[in-house]
Amino acid sequence: MRKGGGVQIRGLRELGIIVFIIIISILVGIRNPRFLTWGNLHDMLLDTAVLSVVAVGMMFVLVTGGIDLSAESVLALTGMVAGIIIKDNPYLSPVFMLLFGLLFGGFLGAVTGLIVAKGRVLPIIATLSMMYIYRGITFIVSRGEWIDAHEMPESFKALATGRVLGFSNLIAIALGVYLLFYYFANHTRTGREIYAVGSNLEAARIIGINTDWVIWLVYTLSGALSGLGGVMWVARYASAQNDTAAGFVLTVVAACVLGGVSISGGAGTIPGVFLGAITIGIINNALPMIRVSPFWRMALQGLIILVAALVNVAVARNVERAQLRQREELRMVRHGA
Amino acid sequence: MGERILELRGVSKFFPGIRALERVDFDLETGEIHALVGENGAGKSTLIKIITGVHQPDEGEIFWRGQKVTIPNPTVASRYQIAAVYQQPASFPHLSITENIFLGHPFLRPFSRRLDWKRMHDRARELLKSLGSDLDPITPVGTLSTAQKQIVEIAKALSINAQILIMDEPTAALTKREAEELYRIMRELKSQGTAIIFISHRFEDIYEVADRVTVLRDGKKVGTWMVKDISERDLVRAMVGREITQLFPKAWVTPGRELLRVEGLSKTGYFSNVSFTLHAGEILGVSGLVGSGRTEVAHALFGIAPADRGKIFVEGKEVTIRSPLDAIACGIGYLPEDRLQQGLFLPMSINDNITIAILDSLTRRGWLQPEREYEVSSKMLELLKIKAPSIFSLVSSLSGGNQQKVVVAKLLAARLRILILDEPTHGIDVGAKAAIHQIMSDLAQEGFGIIMISSEMPEILGMSDRILVMCEGRVSGILTREEATQEKIMEMAVNVNWAKLQKKEKVGVDYA
16 A cells, blocks of 8 residues: 555554455355355446445545435435436436436535534434425425336446446445545545545634545535435336435445444445455345344444444554553653653 | 854733734854743743744744745744754654655655555655654654654654754653754754754753743743853843742641541652642742643542552541542542633523532532522622622623632532632633732632742732652652742752752863
């Protein structure tokens, strides 16, 4: 990571997740060899594509010390509007629909961002309200109806079924998002300013960063990626429903946390979020394959996140204790001298 | 020494109720290290904040290289090549050294506007090397020691070609060797023509590196001297030498039985081996500079941040205090330094504030008895002469002095025996101050034991029966009322190396 030069606390942490992923894969592979087949791994990645795209946007919000609960409703509303448009205009190109998702979601996110950055409403409150508002608008525009597979043109559904270089289009899109935002986070001034705002807001303001603009930007980005995720979701499941992705936002946050993003801001990496999303994908895919009861699945998922969080706390506490000990020692030296 | 690079003429700054700075003149020349000293609250920080553009002066003028300037914010200050290094550097802990140095002014590639990490890393490495450090610039700043963080801050200052470098107590958290390394860097910068303003409580530092020293006291300038022309004793005198004009009403009370005894109280990294006793009817003053561990000891006694080692005895019985609840059960009350943050519920009424800690005793079968609540708070309103329309007035509508009385009322309502008052009259007007002092004196007479932490020398001298002085987490001594003078307290608080000083004076005599 020398040439990236960004946040360095990663290394160890990401290695930990990779080791965890490998151990799980081997254990599950022994119990059920089908797990490690190309077909299954591809399915797993396909199931994780939307989650991983939305998680990138969430990461930037978390890095500034905020949270975007409205992501799931932006996803549902954008998906619904996209579904209605494609139903009425089946000749529209799928690429156009993806762009529409980015722009429409970005607009929804920009509204939320304005409320947080200029309205000074706490992120959790502002995005909670917008979560309900956008979900409500989803019902209003759909008049409570949903859009079925047979109402969508084949060209649109091909977004999920078509392949590039052996990967589903959706996986390719997700990988593209990761490459683009890896560059953005590590090699652009704005990208680094997001980290600065989350690491020390006051200091960021003092060195002349437009902190309000940065905060507005991360919610806009989160909205845009949620909108993109919405279009991907509708193509993948070939249906747009009113309750699409209800509760999904917590899975997104979980993927970020597993990937080492700090809820209190300042820390979080694109590779980390990628691994976090993959880990969630593996848990969801592997547990049924080794016949873990679905009743147990959620509890196990929670347990894994909890362990990850406890490890974080333990590491932080050790660092603090070491610093205090160091301070004490130097005082002893000074007084002894 | 070279040309005059910075000059402040007649600079004043007023905060509500306080004159932080009053018509202060200050000047700085290229290639000099100019020490700035004074007690807590003397105005050093305010002066620095005016120079770095954090505060605006209410009166006076600033000249930069002979031309009159205004410094409306820190960004403009850096345009005038002014940079500051603080004791605890305000940095971005999650980000690398390189980013901490260059965030405000990154290197970008000409066309792509892409960050030029390679050039930034190389430049950062160069800067660090010029400061004698071989830290890897990709290291996150949060993992560095304080000394290393300061070196990063200095590198940051160098990266904007700072000609005026302000160092606020840079050696306070350093070991001897680290401090010596810092002196070396300071001398090096000085030889290159950088002007350095240097704030320190440690006389050792001042005599080691500074050329001139300016003393502030109560927001006014006492004077500027060449360091080689002023002895440490005279410097101490300049820092504290004020006339005591205020009257303090602490009446003599024969100390009663022992209320509190503390033996070898320690908390790693904050204070160690603190021992003292407190008797009924006594006010024990606690003095020391910021960072000496005074407040941390109070927090340990009140269970906010419990001590690691040591024993606490209340009325002869050993007690364990792990939380404020434990402390209150032992009869210990605490009046926090920051009353707005820790002492009051601003949007609630006087009545609610006073009775909040004793609601248990005002209930019958689990139901609150409002009449009894009102009775208690009305009595307190009268006793402490709180100026408010009624006990139902909101605390947020009261003046600072009356708010402080409400905090005291809350303590008194809880039937305690030992009161810890942290800066009880900080930031309140003279009239309210006298009233609080009268209340404290009355309480002592009634048999309370009071520990009073204060930065104000006259208050410490006037109100205390005994004075405990702390320095760098240790008790440097306990003085009785008769022994105590401003000079003695200040000497104990700054930890002057007297052995070394006496040697120096002898040398002086020989020369004479």
